[in-house]
Structure formats: C-alpha cells, structure tokens
Amino acid sequence: MLIWWKDYFMRTKKIFVTGAMGFIGLHWCKKLLSEGHKVYGLDIKNHNTEIKKNKNFFFFRESVFNYDLVKRLVKKTDITCHFAGIASPKEYLINTTKVINLTVNPSLKIVDYCKKYKKKLFFTSTSEIYGKSKEVPFLEEGNRLLGSTSVKRWCYSTSKALVEHSIFANLKKKSSFVIFRLFNVYGPGLEGRVVDIFIKNAIKNKNLNIFGNGSQKRCFLYIDDCIEIFYEIFKKKSLPNEVINIGNNVSTSVQNLAKKIIKISNSNSKIVRQSKRKISQMKSKGYEDILLRVPSLQKLHKMVSYRPKYNLQNGLKKYLNSIK
Numbered sequence: 001m002l003i004w005w006k007d008y009f010m011r012t013k014k015i016f017v018t019g020a021m022g023f024i025g026l027h028w029c030k031k032l033l034s035e036g037h038k039v040y041g042l043d044i045k046n047h048n049t050e051i052k053k054n055k056n057f058f059f060f061r062e063s064v065f066n067y068d069l070v071k072r073l074v075k076k077t078d079i080t081c082h083f084a085g086i087a088s089p090k091e092y093l094i095n096t097t098k099v100i101n102l103t104v105n106p107s108l109k110i111v112d113y114c115k116k117y118k119k120k121l122f123f124t125s126t127s128e129i130y131g132k133s134k135e136v137p138f139l140e141e142g143n144r145l146l147g148s149t150s151v152k153r154w155c156y157s158t159s160k161a162l163v164e165h166s167i168f169a170n171l172k173k174k175s176s177f178v179i180f181r182l183f184n185v186y187g188p189g190l191e192g193r194v195v196d197i198f199i200k201n202a203i204k205n206k207n208l209n210i211f212g213n214g215s216q217k218r219c220f221l222y223i224d225d226c227i228e229i230f231y232e233i234f235k236k237k238s239l240p241n242e243v244i245n246i247g248n249n250v251s252t253s254v255q256n257l258a259k260k261i262i263k264i265s266n267s268n269s270k271i272v273r274q275s276k277r278k279i280s281q282m283k284s285k286g287y288e289d290i291l292l293r294v295p296s297l298q299k300l301h302k303m304v305s306y307r308p309k310y311n312l313q314n315g316l317k318k319y320l321n322s323i324k
C-alpha cells in the first residue's frame, strides 16, 4: 500500500522547460531526465547535442514568442518551468526594450495558459527584485527600493516584479506555483556573469576587472545545490503558492571572489580597478552597483530540508575543473 502511494505521488511527470538550453534550464532538464521524467524543452539556442539523445527529451528550437506552441506545451504537460529570459546585467543597459519585452510578454501569456489549463508553474525571478534596499538580509515580504524609471538599470527588476504580481493575481486559486528569487547561482554553463567572467579570464591569465574597490558583497550558490532545492520543491504534492529566496547567506566581496579564483586556478591574473573615467561613463549610462545583497533563507529552510553542500571554495573548484 505504502509503495502504491509512493508511486502515485512520484509518478513520471511531463515537464515543459523554457530556456532549456540556458545555464539553469539545462542543469534542470538533466536532473528531471535522471529522475525518469519526460521533458519538453524549448529554447532559441540549440547547443547541447548530448541531452537530445535521451528518448525522454523532446526539444523545440523555438521562441517563447511562439504563443501557439507555448500554449500547446503548457496544456500537454503537468508543470511549466519558465526560465527563458535575460540574466546578464550588461543587457539591462544595452537592450532595455528586449529585456522588458522578453521578461514580461511571454511570461504573462504563460501565466494565462497555466490559469486556463490549471497547470503548475515554476518561475525564476531574481534578487534584483529588492533593488537597492538596505533591509539586509532580504525577506521575501520585505520592501523593494528602486530608482527612477528613467534609469534603464531598473528595467529588469521591474519586469520580473510585474510577472510576480501577475502570478499572485491569477494563479493562487486556479493553479499552484512557486516563484524563485535567485541570488547569484554559478557553475558550468554560466555565461556573462561575474564568476564566469573571472574564471575564464583567470584561466587565460587576463586581468580581472572590478567595479570600484570591489567591496560590494554578493552571496553565491553552486548550481548543483540550486537544482537539489528545486527538486525537493518539485516533488511536493502541491507547490507552495509563494515566492522564495534561493541562495546562500554567506556573503563575499567581489575583491575576495577575484582573489579566490586567482588562487584556485593558479593564475597570474591581476585584479584591476576600473578607471574613474570608465566608472563615471557607466554611471552616466545609468549603472548603479548594489553594495550588499544577502537573502533571508528562513522561508526556504522551513520548506525544504536540503542544505547546500558546496561552500564557495569547493564550488569554484568544481566549476573550474569542469572547464579546464
């Protein structure tokens, strides 16, 4: 009897993953396949050939703007994991319109489809939601503090927040969901973000450029830990209908991160502060760095028993070994 119930709740599921070829999407698809589920992955990129050999993986090289296809896949599957998006801070300043369009429009459609077909939703939001709030550690229900809408930098935070609002407004009674606010997840496959840029430059003995004096602090979570947390929540009978911070609460300065990476990779790279001219150029374009970002993990720890296995040192070593 016990085994029957276990089979019932753990039965193979069909999962639709947008952004399936991205950093988090690909790790997530691999985990789901390794647990025996069927995965329907969608992405405009098509770089991983290995995963496509898996008979339970169905890949669509398509855009999330193909609403007919997205609608069909939401309907056909048990849960939609909407990860497609832009996560590189450089883009907020250069491609503001694209960031807003991609973050908001397909997401609102997906929320609609989940509501219509009563399907579950995983949505990846961001620590950027808290903006420059000084209320550290950031509680999920805490205040957000953002700059003016004339400053491009805030477009990503605002766009993700709009999607969060839509999820809360539409799904609570119709379907179950979870919104993850991710805090600097890193590991193999990451592109265009601080850990990835430092590691790749360190391997080539190139300079590691830091903004200002590098005292800005961040918390880093290794991808394997992030995926285990996702999976523990995924396995629950129903999703919590909540927003949850996903991260590590040990903060490290960017300067310290650079030093660690140089040491671990035995590199001759130098840490170089960006010139005052470059900094003022970036500021004039609307860039504003956040000095301290730490998640509160109270809510997460009440919800899941899994605790991260990697500290920054071990995580960086594993990441480095994977790309050497």
Ligand SMILES: NC(=O)c1ccc[n+]([C@@H]2O[C@H](COP(=O)([O-])OP(=O)(O)OC[C@H]3O[C@@H](n4cnc5c(N)ncnc54)[C@H](O)[C@@H]3O)[C@@H](O)[C@H]2O)c1
Binding pocket: 018, 019, 020, 021, 022, 023, 024, 025, 042, 043, 044, 045, 062, 063, 064, 065, 082, 083, 084, 085, 086, 087, 102, 124, 125, 126, 127, 181, 182, 183, 184, 185, 186, 189, 190, 191
């Ligand atoms: N990695 C982090 O630490 C972090 C932090 C905060 C939020 N997030 C969020 O998590 C999600 C995944 O981030 P990631 O780090 O894997 O980024 P990523 O850039 O590696 O992956 C995003 C994927 O989305 C795909 N994509 C872009 N436009 C698309 C479109 N029109 N149609 C279909 N696919 C499209 C890209 O090709 C890419 O494969 C994003 O929504 C991001 O905002 C990530």
